[in-house]
Amino acid sequence: MPELSGSVLVFACSHRAGGNSDAAAELVARAVREAGGAVRVVPLRDYNVLACLACRACAKDPESRCVLRKKDQAEELFSLLLAAPSVVFCSPIYFYALPSQCKTWIDRSQRFWEARRKGDAWLLEQPERQGFACLVGGQPSGQKLFDGARMTLKYFLVNFGMTLAEPVGLRGKDERGDLLADPLAVDRVLALGREAWAAAQGVLE
Numbered sequence: 552m553p554e555l556s557g558s559v560l561v562f563a564c565s566h567r568a569g570g571n572s573d574a575a576a577e578l579v580a581r582a583v584r585e586a587g588g589a590v591r592v593v594p595l596r597d598y599n600v601l602a603c604l605a606c607r608a609c610a611k612d613p614e615s616r617c618v619l620r621k622k623d624q625a626e627e628l629f630s631l632l633l634a635a636p637s638v639v640f641c642s643p644i645y646f647y648a649l650p651s652q653c654k655t656w657i658d659r660s661q662r663f664w665e666a667r668r669k670g671d672a673w674l675l676e677q678p679e680r681q682g683f684a685c686l687v688g689g690q691p692s693g694q695k696l697f698d699g700a701r702m703t704l705k706y707f708l709v710n711f712g713m714t715l716a717e718p719v720g721l722r723g724k725d726e727r728g729d730l731l732a733d734p735l736a737v738d739r740v741l742a743l744g745r746e747a748w749a750a751a752q753g754v755l756e
């Protein structure tokens with residue numbers, strides 16, 4: 552089992568640099584630092600992740616390994632997640648869902664789903680932890696705008712021993728700078744950062 556890192560892990564999931572998800576990630580990081588914590592922001596777009604081949608080799612492998620493990624950086628990202636005392640996903644909504652690169656990485660976690668199904672001790676021994684999300688959509692309305700992303704994140708994180716808290720959903724944030732121009736939204740994201748650090752401290756103590 553990887554050692555816990557001591558830092559809140561923040562995934563910035565947008566394909567666009569400098570947008571609202573990046574702003575949310577930086578606000579979370581600011582809140583963690585102001586509360587005395589350590590934080591690491593990881594932009595997913597900087598990582599090369601190949602799509603799951605649906606070959607089912609992980610189901611047959613005694614260690615539930617993926618055949619692509621040496622061909623890209625998916626495992627690097629999983630190692631960060633396994634070691635994180637708490638994690639925050641800051642993501643835009645693309646077509647009522649997570650962006651394709653983030654979903655591509657999540658699909659690659661099928662090997663963890665298989666490992667959990669098989670009862671692999673290295674995974675079941677993971678400490679219980681909390682996951683958080685700030686989801687940003689451009690549309691001002693849409694009752695189910697965040698449902699797809701929330702469900703995907705919830706069932707992704709379960710395999711890592713993590714429970715997803717109710718996400719912060721921010722609507723009507725389309726252009727770069729829209730989130731930072733909304734003081735209420737900024738406060739909600741800062742509060743999310745404080746919550747993530749409190750959850751991390753609970754695990755690290």
Ligand SMILES: Cc1cc2nc3c(=O)[nH]c(=O)nc-3n(C[C@H](O)[C@H](O)[C@H](O)COP(=O)(O)O)c2cc1C
Pocket residue numbers: 565566567569570571572573642643644645646647648687688689690691696724725726727
């Ligand atoms: C491919 C694509 C699909 C999108 N689909 C939606 C959508 O279904 N609902 C919505 O509210 N906004 C949608 N948007 C708008 C983004 O969620 C919005 O611009 C957001 O602020 C982008 O986050 P970023 O600034 O972190 O890149 C979409 C944007 C893109 C590029």
